[in-house]
Amino acid sequence: MTETNHDDDRALRGETERIVNEIAQELRTLDSGTTWFSGLSLRQRKKALQEVAKYAMQAHITAADGRAGVARAGVKPTANPSVMICMDPPRYGFSGLPAGEHVTAFRVLVSVFAVADTRRRQTHCKNACGHSWHNLQALTQQQL
Numbered sequence: 001m002t003e004t005n006h007d008d009d010r011a012l013r014g015e016t017e018r019i020v021n022e023i024a025q026e027l028r029t030l031d032s033g034t035t036w037f038s039g040l041s042l043r044q045r046k047k048a049l050q051e052v053a054k055y056a057m058q059a060h061i062t063a064a065d066g067r068a069g070v071a072r073a074g075v076k077p078t079a080n081p082s083v084m085i086c087m088d089p090p091r092y093g094f095s096g097l098p099a100g101e102h103v104t105a106f107r108v109l110v111s112v113f114a115v116a117d118t119r120r121r122q123t124h125c126k127n128a129c130g131h132s133w134h135n136l137q138a139l140t141q142q143q144l
């Protein structure tokens with residue numbers, strides 16, 4: 001049972017990474033990603049939120065990124081996930097939010113990550129980089 005969960009978690013992490021980065025790189029719409037997220041079980045949604053929060057942390061998002069992301073996400077600035085991400089430093093306990101707020105948390109987190117990650121791709125990573133998640137199309141071609 002534990003092993004099955006472990007395998008499921010690994011598969012879910014891989015899927016989350018691919019989908020979130022496709023959205024950040026405009027290869028997939030936020031709505032399409034939200035549909036995927038909404039189809040997950042409660043346990044999987046919590047895991048996915050923890051995973052995306054980790055990406056946002058690693059991208060070193062700022063309060064300004066938070067505000068820009070919230071605007072993009074189409075979520076009210078007064079919603080709990082919006083308030084949390086715009087704090088300085090941001091608060092990341094999104095998987096602890098009530099289930100009814102998971103979808104808005106996902107939209108906010110992915111959008112804020114997209115803002116910070118796009119800046120990184122356009123500066124630090126501009127002329128190629130070794131981040132596998134920044135080379136999604138190259139990865140796909142290798143698999144063909």
Ligand SMILES: [Zn+2]
Binds near residue numbers: 121
């Ligand atoms: Zn990169």
